[in-house]
Amino acid sequence: MQLQVTNSPFNQEQVESLNRLLPTLTESQKIWLSGYLSAPHATESSILAGSPVRDAPEAELSPNKVAQITSREVRILFGSDTGNGQALAEEMFQKLEERDFKVSLSSFDDFKPKDLKKVQDLLIVTSTHGEGDPPDNALSFHEFLHSKRAPKLEDVRFSVLSLGDQSYEFFCQTGKDFDKRLEELGGERLYPRIDCDVDFDEPAADWVEGVLGTLHVSQEVDDTVENLGQVDSSLLTTKDPVYSRSNPFKAEVLENLNLNGRGSNKETRHLELSLEGSNLAFEPGDSLGIFPKNDPSLVDKLIEQIGWNPEDSVPINKQGEQRTLRDALLFNFEITRLTKPLLEQAAQLFTNDGLKKLVKPGQEEELKSYIDGRDLLDLVQDFQPQGVSPSEFIQALRKIPARLYSITSSFKANPDEVHLTIGTVRYHAHGRDRKGVCSGECGERVEPGEFLPVYIQHNRNFKFPTDSKTPVIMIGPGTGVAPFRSFLEDREESGMEGKTWLFYGDQHFSTDFLYQIEWQKWLKEGVLSRMDVAFSRDRPEKVYVQHRMLERSKDLFQWLKDGASVYVCGDEKRMANDVHTTLLTIIKQEGNMSHEEAEVYLSEMRQQKRYQRDIY
Structure with missing residues (x-):
């Protein structure tokens, strides 16, 4: 009325x-x-x-x-691979607790799906894995929510914060799935879903402020929201600086070595960085984030192609901070990957009919094909911008994301250092030689004595058992072996004993056996109980780690029956799926189970934290 x-x-x-x-x-x-x-x-x-x-x-x-309203309980659930989602969920939990809300926090795997009908206010923070898949610790909940067993949620209010990467086709798909399904089940959206790209700080802070406001919390969200998920505000009062994703530590490079032998098809760098004076600490399974610098030659070609003055000033953030165009393209913005949102913005700026046609509805396959393997230089060469200022152009770009690498060393053994194992990415596409942003920098332009901006990314979803009685099976081809070197070095330093088994693979025994001497030493000393290797290019028929697993299927299944925890690290697209399929095969074969029973067995292992993956 x-x-x-x-x-x-x-x-x-x-x-x-x-x-x-x-x-x-x-x-x-x-x-x-x-x-x-x-x-x-x-x-x-x-x-x-x-x-x-x-x-x-x-x-x-x-x-x-x-x-x-104020007596309703808030339940926070998170799904996370690298730890960003969990950190954001924990920040929200802390803020609600400080305001005397009834609030609980858990990963999806630690939440009983049948309790969903008891939830009142539900906050979900989730990443998206691979090509639109839920992260490992959200798989079971995602399946339950989309099944006929999911309850009606008429009295549930919810909101979703979704983390993703716009360079992937199914950007933030898991968050979108949860948001849509909760509404279908009758839930009321208490605050709109926010989808975050790799530079998630500001949109995540907006979501927190909006949710807190809707939950009748003061709109004056304290200053720590700006550093959501990165800096504990209580630490800011200490004398020592707090280094984090928003305030990276400049770590001196102590060593930068090529681990591959002469004649190898690969280049794998072993980096040792000094953490002295940083107060940073880590555990096996954690990662180190590096903020890379774009290739200066690519930046110069890009500026030359557009015809701008490299010394022109451009804004680099919403606060209006200015840098020269060249420095902004070197240090602040991503120029090596194209995304659909970027091309859509460029189509509005460039006034180029060819580009406008490419982003029209119905051209999805053509657009996807164009984006694959091309960078910003390709874009301005193919669709020359007309009448676009540097400031307008810069505002269409996204921030250069940090690159995460599994830590290869033990903090207990080397408290003032951190070691990394980085495979240098080089390839040829669309008429040009190209390279990875960070791996190319480390492989070609970083010398001992120089500095890299870094931070520790704690990965609570890839944690090794502290009980030496727990058998540990590690599967890590190539650079995927990095966290297992950290784990074994840690056990050696602590004097821990227990059964450990490593499956390692690469191309050639003679040139690509990373850290060979250390594995042999640990085998001799008993720190490493067993090791199986697969060198795919040393024989006519290629052999990979999953083949070695099948050859040892009886022993491997016995280890599982004895309570072993399984850890997988490495390539997502093929290796991780092949290893997963092989584990199912072994469980079916040796356990006399059906495929469905084997899937349940492996799912229960995951929920018990006995099956963990760090894949990329």
Whole structure:
């Protein structure tokens, strides 16, 4: 019903304002406003701060809407591969706890799906894995939610924060799946889903502020939201600086060695970096983030192609900070990968008919084909921009993301150092030789004595057992062996004993056996109990780690029966899937199970944290 002067106690100006406002309110906002207006003895500050009004009699709060809302329990669920999602979920948990909300936090795997119907306010933070798949610790929940067993959720309010990478076709797909399905089951969206690209800080902070506001928390979100998921604000009062993703430590390069022998088809760099004075610590399974620098020759070619002055100033963030165009392209913005959103923005800026045609609906396959293997230089060569200023062009680009590498060393053994194993990426596409941004920098332009901006990325989803009685099976071809070197070095330093088994593979025994001497030493000392290797190019018929696993299927299954934990690290597209399929085959074969029973067995291992993967 429209308010009018004749049917309300308001004047004409108030009626017009209310009639504009009321249709825009959500149901939860209307309930909150009702409770607020019906609580005369509650101070405005107590209600706006989200605290339950404890001193007012219930009758005075009729219909007691405020108490109903603020007493609802908030459940936070996260799905995360690298740890970003978990860190963001933990920040939200902390902020709600500080405001006296009833709140609980867990990964999807640690949450019993049958309890979903008991949830009141549900917050989901999730990444997307591979080509639109849920992360490992969200697989079971995702399957349950999309099954006929999923309950109706009429009394559930929810909101989703989705993490992803726009360079992938199915950007933030898992978050979109959860958001859509929760609505289909009858849930009420308490705040709109936000999809975050690799530079997730600002949109994630917006989501936190919006959710807290909807949950009747003060709109004054404290300054730590700006560093969401990276810096514990309580640490900022200490004398020592806190280094993080938003404030990386400049680590000196101590060593930069090629691990491959002469004649190898590969180049694998072993980097040793100094952490002295950083106060950074890590555990086996954690990663090191490096903020890379774009190839100066590529930057110069790009500027020359467009015809701009490299010394022109351009803004590099929303705060208006300025850098020269050349420095901005070197240090701040991604120029080696194209994404659909970038091409759509470029089509509006460039006034190029060919580009406009490429991004039209119905051209998805052509667009996908064009994006594959091309970079920003290709884009401006193929669709020369006309009348576009450097500042306009820069604002269409996304921030250069940090590259994460599994740490190869033990903090206990080398507390002032961190070691990495980085495969240099080089390839030829569309008439040009190309290279990985960070791996190319480390392979060609980083010398001992120089510095790299780094931070520790704790990966709570790839943690090794602390009980030496737990058998450990490690599967890591190529650079995927990195976290297992860290784990064994850690066990050696701690004097731990226990069964450990490593499956390692690469191309050639003579040139590509990374850290061979160390594995042999640990085998001799008993730190490593067993090792099986597969060198695919040393015989006519290629042999990979999964073939070695099948050859040892009886022993491997016995280890599983004895409670072994399995860890897989390396290439996602082929190796990880092949290893997963092989594990299912071994469980079926040696355990006399059906395919469905083997899948349940492996799923239970994952939920028990006995099957963990760090794949890329």
